[in-house]
Amino acid sequence: MSYYLIAPQITVAGFAVAVIMLDLFVKQKRLLPIVSVVGLLGGLGASIALWGQTETGFTNVLSVDRLAIFFSVIFCGAAALVVLASRDYVRNNFSRFEGEYYALIMLSVVGMMFLAAARDLIAIYVSLELVGISLYILAAFGRDGKSSEAGLKYLLLGGVASAVLIYGMAVVFGITGQTSLAGIYQAVAAAGLGLDNGMLLLGVVFIIAGFGFKIASIPFQMWVPDVYEGAPTTVTAFLSVASKAAGFVVLIRIFLEAFGQDLAIVSGWAMIFAVLAVLSMTIGNVAAIVQTNIKRMLGYSSIAQAGYLMVGLAAVSKTIGAGVTDPEVLFGPTGLLFYIGCYGFANLGVFIAVIAISNKIKSDSIADYAGIGHRAPVIALAMSICLVSLIGLPPAAGFLAKFYLFNTAVHHGLTWLVVIAVLNTAISAYYYFRVVKVAWFGTSTSQEAVPSGWGLRFALGISVAGVLVLFFYPSGVLDIARSAAEAVSGIALSAP
Amino acid sequence: MSVGVEHYLVLSAILFVIGMFGALTKQNSVVILMCIELMLNAANIVLVAFSRFLVPGTVLIDGHVFVIFVMVVAAAEAAVGLAIIMALYRTRKTSDATEINLMKG
Numbered sequence: 001m002s003y004y005l006i007a008p009q010i011t012v013a014g015f016a017v018a019v020i021m022l023d024l025f026v027k028q029k030r031l032l033p034i035v036s037v038v039g040l041l042g043g044l045g046a047s048i049a050l051w052g053q054t055e056t057g058f059t060n061v062l063s064v065d066r067l068a069i070f071f072s073v074i075f076c077g078a079a080a081l082v083v084l085a086s087r088d089y090v091r092n093n094f095s096r097f098e099g100e101y102y103a104l105i106m107l108s109v110v111g112m113m114f115l116a117a118a119r120d121l122i123a124i125y126v127s128l129e130l131v132g133i134s135l136y137i138l139a140a141f142g143r144d145g146k147s148s149e150a151g152l153k154y155l156l157l158g159g160v161a162s163a164v165l166i167y168g169m170a171v172v173f174g175i176t177g178q179t180s181l182a183g184i185y186q187a188v189a190a191a192g193l194g195l196d197n198g199m200l201l202l203g204v205v206f207i208i209a210g211f212g213f214k215i216a217s218i219p220f221q222m223w224v225p226d227v228y229e230g231a232p233t234t235v236t237a238f239l240s241v242a243s244k245a246a247g248f249v250v251l252i253r254i255f256l257e258a259f260g261q262d263l264a265i266v267s268g269w270a271m272i273f274a275v276l277a278v279l280s281m282t283i284g285n286v287a288a289i290v291q292t293n294i295k296r297m298l299g300y301s302s303i304a305q306a307g308y309l310m311v312g313l314a315a316v317s318k319t320i321g322a323g324v325t326d327p328e329v330l331f332g333p334t335g336l337l338f339y340i341g342c343y344g345f346a347n348l349g350v351f352i353a354v355i356a357i358s359n360k361i362k363s364d365s366i367a368d369y370a371g372i373g374h375r376a377p378v379i380a381l382a383m384s385i386c387l388v389s390l391i392g393l394p395p396a397a398g399f400l401a402k403f404y405l406f407n408t409a410v411h412h413g414l415t416w417l418v419v420i421a422v423l424n425t426a427i428s429a430y431y432y433f434r435v436v437k438v439a440w441f442g443t444s445t446s447q448e449a450v451p452s453g454w455g456l457r458f459a460l461g462i463s464v465a466g467v468l469v470l471f472f473y474p475s476g477v478l479d480i481a482r483s484a485a486e487a488v489s490g491i492a493l494s495a496p
Numbered sequence: 497m498s499v500g501v502e503h504y505l506v507l508s509a510i511l512f513v514i515g516m517f518g519a520l521t522k523q524n525s526v527v528i529l530m531c532i533e534l535m536l537n538a539a540n541i542v543l544v545a546f547s548r549f550l551v552p553g554t555v556l557i558d559g560h561v562f563v564i565f566v567m568v569v570a571a572a573e574a575a576v577g578l579a580i581i582m583a584l585y586r587t588r589k590t591s592d593a594t595e596i597n598l599m600k601g
Contacts, residue, residue: 025595121562122558122561122562122565125562125565125566125569126565126569129569129573132573133572133576136573136576136577137576137580138578140580140583142533144587145584145587145588145598146598146599148580148583148584148587148588149584149596149598149599150599151583151584152525152577152581152584152596153596155576155577155580155591156519156525156528156529156532156577159519159532159573159577160516160519160520160532160535162536162573163515163532163535163536163538163539164535166536166539166566167512167535167538167539167542169539169562170539170540170542170543170546170562172543173542173543173546173558173559173562174542174546174550176546177546177550177556177558178558179558179559179562225599226599229599230598230599241556268559296599319582322559383518401581406525436578
């Protein structure tokens with residue numbers, strides 16, 4: 001058995017157990033976040049060490065290809081930043097359960113890393129539930145009724161979504177007799193099935209519904225605003241980046257590896273994603289305008305961002321159908337991967353600033369952010385840069401991410417989709433800028449400074465640095481994203 | 497009349513629809529959890545039926561393995577769900593999903 005292939009997962013899981021043990025036996029609670037960050041950085045390092053690995057292990061159930069490693073790095077990095085930023089928040093809100101909090105974050109990272117590597121429906125389902133159940137508990141971690149309510153809503157809707165997903169997987173198994181993605185690919189190709197086959201269409205739609213819940217796409221987004229508002233802010237930060245990325249990596253893998261047979265079937269599901277993208281970005285942006293709570297506003301903004309990201313899943317048809325003859329035509333998932341990296345830094349930056357501010361003012365209402373620019377200039381400046389990146393304006397990474405993604409979509413003949421997306425970007429500028437305006441030009445009732453710990457400042461610094469570096473030097477990450485996306489498209493591209 | 501795969505599929509479709517309807521309309525959180533279990537079991541029936549009938553004369557073991565995993569994970573999920581309902585009941589004295597509405601908008 002090639003256990004070294006799952007070294008990152010083993011590392012993080014081992015440290016998660018170690019954190020629980022330390023919590024039981026050691027009085028020094030400030031060790032816990034340090035040990036967690038060390039574990040997560042260990043997982044990150046182990047992932048990077050596996051880059052370039054092409055072996056598949058465990059009877060082909062897990063593959064440690066570049067796509068899996070790219071996302072493992074995102075999961076570990078996002079979790080490490082959240083842990084760094086959450087020390088004061090955790091101490092103020094649930095100091096009795098510090099160990100469990102850090103351990104659950106790490107366990108959900110383990111699930112996400114397995115999810116990124118899984119190439120079998122059973123493995124995908126089990127890792128998805130490891131992620132899901134850890135996050136349900138984390139969402140209900142706060143002591144107030146709102147947090148329990150968020151946890152319950154997340155769990156009940158998540159349960160329905162995973163039941164729908166399982167039904168879809170069962171139907172796909174019924175058509176093909178296979179649970180491995182490669183097996184499904186061959187069986188569907190051999191039988192010459194397309195999406196005009198009712199059973200296959202049902203399976204595909206149910207699978208999209210199941211993961212649409214994870215990525216917060218319309219019409220499976222009912223949980224997003226409530227859970228984002230009610231869950232502890234640190235958990236919301238983690239949820240908004242890592243959980244969404246986990247949903248997208250599985251969608252990329254399932255649809256390219258199992259349903260990438262020919263142009264007809266690919267353009268069929270690509271059209272489903274295009275329609276969902278339009279609905280998500282439009283409804284998310286319009287609903288975000290009227291929000292008064294910043295976490296709820298960021299919830300709707302994350303629905304809209306899921307819409308932009310799905311443009312990358314819609315822009316695949318030409319590349320696969322033509323078998324990549326034209327190097328000028330970018331591959332949709334490449335743009336999606338780059339976008340997820342930029343979105344991750346920017347969204348984490350905003351949430352870390354929100355954590356710092358709410359530690360002091362104990363409020364998430366946008367009106368209470370008035371004058372924060374004078375009370376905490378550095379934090380407010382960092383938050384403003386990250387918000388500018390979420391809009392997609394220079395000089396922040398979000399601009400390039402949107403540029404690459406939309407450019408790709410135009411090359412794939414999706415001009416109508418890009419027009420809608422750009423219009424939506426204009427709408428989104430309103431509510432993102434409103435926060436910036438209130439923070440800098442509002443008059444605050446208090447002049448007290450907003451304190452922040454070194455861990456939080458460091459995490460905020462990394463996020464802002466990421467946003468700026470990805471704008472000025474995108475080529476390195478873009479190359480990595482390209483080779484990661486090509487790792488998974490290899491099967492589809494080599495097909496006749 | 498012999499029982500074939502389509503009988504199982506119809507049964508599972510009926511169970512799935514009942515579960516979905518219940519999950520979307522019931523008021524008590526515990527009953528919603530039960531409806532989710534019903535949907536999961538509908539999927540299990542599909543998996544087992546296809547394992548048995550897809551290739552005549554043989555049993556596809558993958559489907560059975562899948563069912564075992566689904567059952568185990570569903571148990572874990574139900575445990576967490578009941579724990580959260582308990583936590584909520586302590587602060588709010590209700591498990592009625594229509595009264596769990598601190599957040600709106």
